Amino acid sequence: MASLLTAACQSPGAGRKLEQFETSSAQACYDRTTQPYTFVVDAHVHFRPFGGEAVPYTELVGYFQSAGVLFVNAFGIGQMFSAQSGCQRFSSCPTGEIKPTIRNDVINASNALLHPTTETHLTLSMSFPDLSKPRHIVQQMALLDEEFGPAFGWMGEVNLVKQALFDHSHQATPVERIKDWAPFMARLRAPDQGRPPMPLSIHADIGSDTEPTKYLHLMESVLAQYPDNPIVWVHMGLSREQTRMDPQQHIEILSRLLDAYPNLMLDISWRVLYEAYFRHAAIRAQYVAFFNRYATRILPGSDFVAAKGYKYRDYVREVEINSRINQYLSDKAFRHIALGQNYFNLMGLSYQAPEICQ
Numbered sequence: 001m002a003s004l005l006t007a008a009c010q011s012p013g014a015g016r017k018l019e020q021f022e023t024s025s026a027q028a029c030y031d032r033t034t035q036p037y038t039f040v041v042d043a044h045v046h047f048r049p050f051g052g053e054a055v056p057y058t059e060l061v062g063y064f065q066s067a068g069v070l071f072v073n074a075f076g077i078g079q080m081f082s083a084q085s086g087c088q089r090f091s092s093c094p095t096g097e098i099k100p101t102i103r104n105d106v107i108n109a110s111n112a113l114l115h116p117t118t119e120t121h122l123t124l125s126m127s128f129p130d131l132s133k134p135r136h137i138v139q140q141m142a143l144l145d146e147e148f149g150p151a152f153g154w155m156g157e158v159n160l161v162k163q164a165l166f167d168h169s170h171q172a173t174p175v176e177r178i179k180d181w182a183p184f185m186a187r188l189r190a191p192d193q194g195r196p197p198m199p200l201s202i203h204a205d206i207g208s209d210t211e212p213t214k215y216l217h218l219m220e221s222v223l224a225q226y227p228d229n230p231i232v233w234v235h236m237g238l239s240r241e242q243t244r245m246d247p248q249q250h251i252e253i254l255s256r257l258l259d260a261y262p263n264l265m266l267d268i269s270w271r272v273l274y275e276a277y278f279r280h281a282a283i284r285a286q287y288v289a290f291f292n293r294y295a296t297r298i299l300p301g302s303d304f305v306a307a308k309g310y311k312y313r314d315y316v317r318e319v320e321i322n323s324r325i326n327q328y329l330s331d332k333a334f335r336h337i338a339l340g341q342n343y344f345n346l347m348g349l350s351y352q353a354p355e356i357c358q
């Protein structure tokens with residue numbers, strides 16, 4: 001592992017190019033024995049931090065190119081220290097108020113407009129919605145569309161319930177508010193100007209180590225009310241507050257919901273999943289079997305937060321750690337998850353993951 005890791009940290013996917021993913025009869029197969037196991041799609045990157053400055057946009061885009069990550073979702077972040085709080089970082093503001101804001105989306109879209117790139121396929125995501133105050137979301141979506149053309153293709157990561165922020169004035173979205181999402185969920189399903197449906201990435205903790213399914217009903221309620229929206233459940237509902245869930249119970253819950261809701265996808269980003277679950281061989285085996293079974297329903301990602309001070313090596317470490325599970329996947333699951341076929345299908349992109357060399 002050590003030598004693999006060192007090699008991976010230098011440039012895990014160096015040399016991978018968008019052209020390799022273009023549909024063509026001459027498309028070369030992907031050799032898993034010699035080519036990297038790191039994902040080609042990062043469906044979960046926060047271009048903006050909770051407060052303070054970010055890694056400069058063009059520098060960050062350069063990280064993707066160096067790491068061989070070719071398809072990227074540009075999230076803002078679901079919440080920032082409020083302007084009124086005067087806070088920039090958690091260490092100096094352990095209880096500073098945090099709330100959703102449209103600031104990041106404006107900054108990301110402005111940067112994308114100023115610095116177009118042809119080497120990375122970027123999808124801008126609206127991260128502003130406050131799910132407990134849904135009334136003005138449609139108007140704000142229209143505002144972003146009007147300002148930036150139809151530049152956004154995704155929404156999220158937004159917070160249904162995130163216990164990590166409970167000390168920062170965030171609360172679980174009241175279950176009775178979910179029905180009031182209808183107007184913006186309709187717009188996500190059918191954005192104008194011929195765009196495909198916009199997926200919605202939701203952070204929704206299942207529960208905690210003391211109350212394992214305390215908040216599960218919230219996500220179930222969203223799925224029951226909006227079965228036709230493409231919804232991505234980030235981190236499979238796990239969190240730092242829930243590092244000891246019984247994998248069998250977890251997989252049963254996810255399987256039941258994936259079976260019931262064909263538009264539900266899971267995002268397996270965040271190093272917590274590796275540290276608390278995939279790192280352990282017996283637990284990993286259960287998840288690998290699950291991912292192989294639901295190979296078409298999983299998206300990869302890093303959950304990197306581009307706060308100023310982080311460097312390329314920090315991004316690449318997150319890519320590598322979050323990609324380790326890929327080594328154990330079946331060829332079909334590897335192609336769909338790590339090589340991006342699920343992402344292309346979900347987004348209606350004309351790219352195609354290469355077949356795996358036999």
Ligand SMILES: [Zn+2]
Nearest residue numbers: 044046157303
């Ligand atoms: Zn995230």
